[in-house]
Amino acid sequence: MPVDRSETVPLISQSSSALLLPFLGVEEFSCLGSSSKISWWLGESNSFLTIETSEDSPLPTSLLLPATPRRIARTSPHGWRVDDSLTCVSRLLRTPQVPRRALVASAPESLEKSLRARVGLGSGLTPEGDDEIAGFLLAARALGISHALNASVWSNGQTTALSAALMSAAFHGFALSAVADATHEIALGSIKPQIRDAVLAVGHSSGAALLQGMEIAAHCVRRAA
Known part of the structure; x- marks a missing residue:
């Protein structure tokens, strides 16, 4: 088996992960500009991912990074290539989830x-x-x-x-x-x-x-x- 040489970086995490985990393989991301948090993956679902650089108020379904990247590719369920470096999700950042109440x-x-x-x-x-x-x-x-x-x-x-x-x-x-x-x-x-x-x-x-x-x-x- 190939050895996973991805580096574990404490500041990378995935929020609302249940909404992101279904896709596998490599998806490439393009940022909307150096100051923008908004990126998207070019997959069948045409879904999106926000890039966060602070834990203060993360948007749902986001990836927390030390800085805004130029390009991201997902290489495994928990591995990402950020610009030219491989990294791993080291912890999950959960955004709040509103509980569902019985119908009234x-x-x-x-x-x-x-x-x-x-x-x-x-x-x-x-x-x-x-x-x-x-x-x-x-x-x-x-x-x-x-x-x-x-x-x-x-x-x-x-x-x-x-x-x-x-x-x-x-x-x-x-x-x-x-x-x-x-x-x-x-x-x-x-x-x-x-x-x-x-x-x-x-x-x-x-x-x-x-x-x-x-x-x-x-x-x-x-x-x-």
């Missing part, structure tokens, strides 16, 4: 239709409409709301690869710490001001849109009560 309400068809129409609406890498959907998906898990929204809604090319992947992460319950905290709070009845402020600080308008999506989900439960 259903989203009206009219609401689902409205949310589908919001896919891709707005500017930037994560349009406002997509952030609202992500907020709804997270809160729906926490509040026990059944709905028919799934990856087919946002994987049809109507929005950016990053935004579609973040909606998929939200569908599975993964979110930034502040957003997960807000989701937990809204499941208890209300969001504390300091947690709301932390979410509002996410992105240029993403935080406000995420909160709007959560409120939409909460309204479903209030209507069913």
